[in-house]
Amino acid sequence: MLTVRLNDIDYSIKQKVNEFTIGEFEQITNILNNPELDKIDKYTQIFTVLGIPQDIIDEMETSEFFNLVKEFANIEDNIDYLVSEKVKEVTINNRVYQAYEGEEFKMNVKQMKMIEKYIKLNPKTYISDLMAIIFKDTQLTNNEHYVDAHIKHKSNLFKDNITVDVALPYVGFFSKELLTNLQTYASL
Amino acid sequence: MINSDSFNIPKTWDQITVGQFIELNTIDLTQFESEFYLNLEKLAIVTNTSADDECWEEMDVMELSNIIKTSEFLFSAPANKFKTKLENGFILKAFNDLTLGEFIDIEYFIQDNVITNFTKILSILYRKHRLGDWNEIIMEPYSVIDINARSQEFEDMPISNVFGIIDAYAQFKNEFVTKYNALFEPVFDDEESEFTKEELINDPILQHEMEEEKKLDEKQKKWAWEKLLFGIAQGDIIKINQVTSLGLIYVFNMLAMRKELGITD
Numbered sequence: 001m002l003t004v005r006l007n008d009i010d011y012s013i014k015q016k017v018n019e020f021t022i023g024e025f026e027q028i029t030n031i032l033n034n035p036e037l038d039k040i041d042k043y044t045q046i047f048t049v050l051g052i053p054q055d056i057i058d059e060m061e062t063s064e065f066f067n068l069v070k071e072f073a074n075i076e077d078n079i080d081y082l083v084s085e086k087v088k089e090v091t092i093n094n095r096v097y098q099a100y101e102g103e104e105f106k107m108n109v110k111q112m113k114m115i116e117k118y119i120k121l122n123p124k125t126y127i128s129d130l131m132a133i134i135f136k137d138t139q140l141t142n143n144e145h146y147v148d149a150h151i152k153h154k155s156n157l158f159k160d161n162i163t164v165d166v167a168l169p170y171v172g173f174f175s176k177e178l179l180t181n182l183q184t185y186a187s188l
Numbered sequence: 189m190i191n192s193d194s195f196n197i198p199k200t201w202d203q204i205t206v207g208q209f210i211e212l213n214t215i216d217l218t219q220f221e222s223e224f225y226l227n228l229e230k231l232a233i234v235t236n237t238s239a240d241d242e243c244w245e246e247m248d249v250m251e252l253s254n255i256i257k258t259s260e261f262l263f264s265a266p267a268n269k270f271k272t273k274l275e276n277g278f279i280l281k282a283f284n285d286l287t288l289g290e291f292i293d294i295e296y297f298i299q300d301n302v303i304t305n306f307t308k309i310l311s312i313l314y315r316k317h318r319l320g321d322w323n324e325i326i327m328e329p330y331s332v333i334d335i336n337a338r339s340q341e342f343e344d345m346p347i348s349n350v351f352g353i354i355d356a357y358a359q360f361k362n363e364f365v366t367k368y369n370a371l372f373e374p375v376f377d378d379e380e381s382e383f384t385k386e387e388l389i390n391d392p393i394l395q396h397e398m399e400e401e402k403k404l405d406e407k408q409k410k411w412a413w414e415k416l417l418f419g420i421a422q423g424d425i426i427k428i429n430q431v432t433s434l435g436l437i438y439v440f441n442m443l444a445m446r447k448e449l450g451i452t453d
Contacts, residue, residue: 109228109252110245116222177249181224 023159082172092161097135128155201266207343270352278314283360289432307339368440
């Protein structure tokens, strides 16, 4: 966490992957990938997402702003979250959401189909959708789990309550499965 | 977790029926967003399941990829072979022995849709038979066959037993058309226009004439077989059934002879 003092107020800015919620991460990546924004616009919007009021940013001196960008980008985080260990379950509001039961996570065809569908539907917020499809509410059955309204509810819940370090190993897994499938079809 | 042991996954075309082959080749590709779903649909067809069945949806994606790899024969065509004698007792009628009516019907089915009409074409080419007093093979007459009912009898047959028959028939037809080219012109002629596109665009009268000619040509093509039958039956529609029962080669030999000798009556 990066702490900066602006106008005599201390602001804590999330800086590392394990500090961002999925929702914040999705917003940040969408800002960074927006070709219509220049570098200053991008970081202005990112700092706003991370809790610094817009008027404070607007009043910052240019050198001060660039120093903040420099500090924010200077992260020492060597963990490759895409291949790190997968968290088996998360608890939110006293409800347990479980990704798998056995020793190893396996993605089934239904999940793969749904994830592909949701990526097409919401390409900018697919991480929370992916997590909502993978993590099942242990109090519900499979029938309820795959209902679109329930997926949407969980997607919103996970956006604010799960950090990106939990999600990225699953994103990595899905990408790898997709790549393997593509390679299979290419070889046929 | 469901895996490949839960199904009998076919490994060769010998294990695919004619019905399944038709289904595989009539898949509406626009319905599938990716190769993944298309291949899942193919596997569902050859295992007589549905892609939405729990057995597939619960399967590990890696397991499905492995199954697809073992079913790679589905990505190529069956061997271009056929049997002359089938397990259900039907035998192949020699192409040279086809009647005019059988030939016309095969041509109609091929032009309409060779895949969806595949079993109907098989019903004409493969027939029941018996031995005559002199041990000669007597084929079941075409007129007694209910083509829709008969075509169902070919659905469960391995595709590898009959797939090559279409190619063999096409070869026969090409040779036949080449031999009787002059007689076939109204049916198979696809002559190109003698005028260029620019000439047609710049001359509205010529364009109109060409369109009229094209319409007439289309009409003639549409009714070409009927016109031929009508001519051979000398305008007597009661005789058309008799004409269609005549041997194909015989009819065309006679027509060729008449044309060569200039007999027009």
